[in-house]
Amino acid sequence: MAGTAQRPEAVFLGVRHHSPACAALVARTVARLRPAHVLIEGPADLNPRLDELLLGHELPVAVFSHYRDEERTATSWAPLCAYSPEWVALTEGRAAGAQVRFVDLPAWHPAFTDRARPLANRFADAEARYAEATERLCRAFGTDSPDTLWDGLVELPDPAGLAERLDAYFALVRGDAAADAGDTAREAYMARWVRAALARGDGPVLVVTGGFHTPALRTLVAAGPTADDPAADRAAADNPATNSAAADDPAADGWPEVPRPPEGAVGGSHLVPYSFAQLDAFGGYQSGMPSPGYYQLLWERGPQGAADGLVEEVVRRLRKERVPVSTADLIAARTLAEGLAAMRGHRVRSRADVLDGLASGLVGEALEQPLPWQGRERPTSGADPLVRALVAAAPAPGAAGCTRTRPRRRWSTTWRPNRPSAASNRAAPPPPT
Template sequence: LDELLLGHELPVAVFSHYRDAARTTTSWTPFCAYSPEWVALTEGRAAGAQVRFIDLPAWHPAFEGRSNRYADAEARYVWATVRLRDRFGVDCADALWDRLFEAADPPDPDTSPDPDGGDALAERLALYFDVLRGDAGADPGDRAREEYMAGWVRASLAEAGGRPVLVVTGGFHRPALRALVEGPLAGTPDRKEGLPEVPRPPADAVAGSHLVPYSFHRLDAFTGYQSGMPSPGYHQDLWENGPLAAGEALVRAVTGRLRARGVPVSTAALIGARAAAGGLAALRGHTCPARLDLFDGLAGALLDEAVDEPLPWTRHGRLRAGTHPVLAELIAAGRGDRTGRLHPDTPLPPLVRDVTERLAALGLDFSGPVTLRLTEPSGRERGRLLHRLRILGVPGYI
């Protein structure tokens, strides 16, 4: 935790790796400023709270086979999502989330007992995930994770002695954790439960975790990150500056990207886009234009020809090849171009440290074009290092 909170420029990620005689696995756990886990870590530390991770390690066998995330619960998840999409008139799960939570109307401070809207939002989130989970069971991996997390929650409640305990977890796990924590065993007065033991890799395994820089490009659901939110750059502006400023920043970014590529964007088109976004927001019951209102308004004003397939933000997943260039620029503008940077005191993975040291020793900083003179020993040495990076396929250098 101390290493994670050194003072990095977000986004960053925890890269975990594991290898033994039977299996090899790697994973990335990214953090950006508005990630609930990151907010819990930073605000918890600032408040003087005891902050802990409670899930199984990323290399644990419980995480194997994540292509079907919820196994037995998948059918119910699909059924519930389709029903909710039909009820709210949206095209995909991302649009449903925007409609229910991101673009939800704020409470009236004159009439609401909770002016910040926290209670109402918590109730809405709880109901949403209760509907998605229902009484369907998770697969063995998720059951193992939930039992382990529940052990941490029960132990923390006992340790807190009446002080509040906040659990930040994926919404799918919430109903199961409540049942495991509030069940009959949890209410037994004589029940004693210490903190769960953190699993360790087998002695013959090679495993570890390191912090690495991350980027909005890799966070974006439109580039293939299944658990990511679409348009992380827009959501960063939304988190920092609110919906009006985020919308203005998105329009400016779209305009700048298109004009840089030689696509004319007239003032009249921008006025039309703004009017369309405002009209859509009013039609959809939003107090100000939300992400999809802005995208739809911009597409309607900037596209001067028909497109052969639905707009990219009407479905979840990677941007398809052949997407209209204007739509591709809209997606790129919403994504943003931010790349994280680690604090100088962050320990580096062995390969990264070795590559960094070798590049520095040969004066290869890539701040500009590099010319190699293969007739000179130093040029040949630099060339050999670059060929090694290319053969190994090290990202960032090929």
């Protein structure tokens, strides 16, 4: 109808947490879309602290949250490193002038109850529940682990068409199975934020969440406002030109209310140092990428540089331990890795290609155990010393300079009934580094 303002679009990017390829896709999308809002899977009660989170801390860092009431105790981690898509969404979105917000339920919320255990993290994304789908994909593509599959499908290929590949991947792994009660509550809440941003009518909305949630979020947002949406959101859905005239009034800003902890609950949220060893899937981090130091190099140098850097770090560590590694050994290992890459259809050597080549070129005896990177198994005491060295070299290459993890500043907060205000989330210049 003539004279009716066109409703802005929502662009959904489903990502794997701590994926360099996904992080780069986020950066490219921000540059292309120039969104008015960037909405990110993360605890909404931390929105008033985003300026402090972006002060230029030395990465990786994590937000550690804890909670206790008369019935339960809960803890969770939300790690962020340079190649976390969530971190790139925060920093690139802010630099582009967008309003950036976390839009997930707070870490203390009962939706996260099942993850309240050691090494629990808010980025679990029901990986155990779609393991069957990834196993089928591994068989179809002839790979030995979901991580090797991911590298071949996402990290190594040309980035053209990556968003479509991710959509197809996550639609397949989620399938038609219903999410559990916790994920259902989280997705309903995140969808309310997306609808609220769209209702403001001030430009495109970029939504960055774990890919497991993306199909559900698209469906929920397309269905339109619900009775749980803010009143301002429901009204603006019919009249996008209203654009929240009371944006500076926290009580009427049109954003979803952030749940408040129960009376008498004790808890807090703290920005803490983190390390690549803690990010490492080999160390037990459920949503981690194995060998995170390799992926830091992949983020900084690209696939070829990451492969070379991984070899350099392995050799450095072995020679430091006085394990002889000859030039002939390295030539053999590289030749084997390049042959494996060609056989597996990789345009450059992957992490698994490099590690398999090194194991074949350097280990001179038959192995009694499968190689750890063929799954996510930690090397046992009976593993070959060279195999243990290969795994140990991958978490944090010294050449990357990423083992110093102390934040430049610390902050902590107790749970308070905070709500993000438009004033606290207005676009600001990029944070100092």
